[in-house]
Amino acid sequence: MKHIAIGILGAATLGVMASAASASTLDDVKAKGFIQCGVSTGLAGFSAPDDKGDWQGIDADFCRAVAAAVFGDGSKVKFTPLSAKERFTALQSGEIDILSRNTTWTINRDTALGLNFIGVTYYDGQGFMINAKKLPGVNSALQLSGAAVCVQSGTTTELNLADYFKSNKMEYNPVVFEKLDEVNAAYDAGRCDVYTTDQSGLYGIRLTLAAPADHVVLPEIISKEPLGPAVRQGDDQWYHIVKWTYFALLQAEELGITKANVEEMKASDNPEIKRVLGQEAETKIGTDLGVSNDWVVNIVKTVGNYGELFERNVGSGSPLKIARGINALWTKGGLQYAPPIR
């Protein structure tokens, strides 16, 4: 009886938390005056605090874009750093409103975990990094049999790793940590030979190592890792706001609307630009969504369009220097495509 009671008490905590989030997320967010955004514990280019303690990166900026759409003010965001293991429970329990934390979209997470992914803000794939100085002659992941591999627990990375080594009939020794900085420290100290995570992450992590030039990212990409923000199931309005914020970022880039020219663009003759920026007479696009009609203007003023956001955080304007690749717009041969805003 005693242990059942204790167990139920723990369950109750989750139950009570869940019921606290039962009202409409948009109303909750407006009432408290900010968006609670779940981010990583520090991954350069995606979500990491800068020297002033402000969160920077694609994932952090995406939450600012949603705040700009809802409040007209991108600063109304509070960030919650979460480990890979904590992230889903934090969203399920209502502790955060958006999970924007380099999280891979999978069917299991969309269904059994009760989440809704809103789209793919970054198309990634899992790769391997080794210390080329300590392991000369290794230039393919297929040479890694017998290696000790550092990986973060509770990720799709951990699962892909097991599948990859199994299907190639190779042995490995997993060295698993819960937090990213623990994995980084263990790899840097030489506890393992190989670091595996999403390839974009590897480039970011390499910069934080003691001697970045010694480390190389191997060419193999062993999985599809579509990274995107997620919200709780059961609140379609909030889901649509977050989803269309993402599409608005893409649409702005497609139409050439940038942080610098958004005010001029308002006066554009192009009916599509006018419609997207809420300048059409009697427009109801924004209010139907649950935000103001100049929501796209607010978003672009705050974080720029998708291209600007990408280049600033992981592309040419950042130390990571990752090429757009498949993350380019569909018009430029990439996969980023937004349905029309009309």
Next chain:
Amino acid sequence: MASQEILREEPSRGSFVNDPKVRSLFFQAVVVVLLVAGVWWIAQNVIANLTRLHIASGFGFLKGRAGFDISESAIAYSSDSTYGRAILVGFINTVIVAVVGIITATIIGFIVGIGRLSQNWLIRKICTVYVEVFRNIPPLLVIFFWYSGVLAVLPPPRDSINLPFGSFLNQRGFYFPSAVWGDGSWLIFVALLVGIAMAWFVARKAHQRQMATGQQFPVFWTSAALIVGLPLLAYALSGFPLSFDYPKQSTFNLTGGFQVSPEFLSLYLALSCYTAAFIAEIVRAGIRGVSKGQTEAAAALGLRSGSILRLVVVPQAMRIVIPPLTSQYLNLTKNSSLAIAIGYPDLTATAGTVLNQTGQAVEGVLIMMAVYLILSLVTSAVMNVVNARMALVER
């Protein structure tokens, strides 16, 4: 007859409401009803909310394929095994570190505890410093100290430190040769069992003889000869079936032999050192709790100081030591969940990964709590048996 009637009437005297028995029953019933209602309400709330949030529930997920690997496992496990087996692997890892940790902590604790009462100034002070240092540092820091401060700064596998008997020490752990048992090696185990049984028999006979005649018999050396000698004899007779698998350098790591990971080592050393400091204090209190008259009386009988400690003081001190010792054993077991900080795959780590991969937080946490609770209750039960055997037999 008259007095009986008075007695029978007594409960009904005064109001029914004022009867202490009825009142006590009433309040107990109210508490039980409230508790049951509360539990029922909470359970309903959880189920309703999980359904509303479209989160899967139930324990069916335990049969699903885990898909992730675990670095250390005492039983056969691969990514094709089930989630349930992954949790079992974690549970066994917790039990392993708890059991060896408890044994080591007890040994260090007794040595340090007795050392603190030593007549020798240096030994006394060293033991005091040990206790004060480890008792006043949080266990997590002790774990980090061993992991990052001691084991991580060892050389990489290529420059392993060579130790005697073909064993190696490097930052990936401690490697030593593992035994490969050939044909006929069952004889050695049989000989070992026979040796232990004979040693026990000899000890009993010797005790009986000493009780009857006062003559002593060298029990220790006879037992040692039996337990070591018989298996050695069997080993020779069965044609030396034992060979060793030595760790060898390969591309990345040392392979072959037996590997003890730095995660296990640091957790084990940290928990042992930390808990030993508390056990030392308990042992010191226990010995202090035996009145000085006992020692003086034993000395007056002509016993030497070692025998006084072994035959008179420690048996009486154990009665004071065992109950608080149980708490320390439970603490050590529960502190082993700090393993998650350094990546040792204990119950919390593996069940946590399962929880995350399946998203079934309520079930995962319930399993973890139930397992730790059962583990602690079993430890307490074992210690209660020990305590009952040690307790003063009163006639």
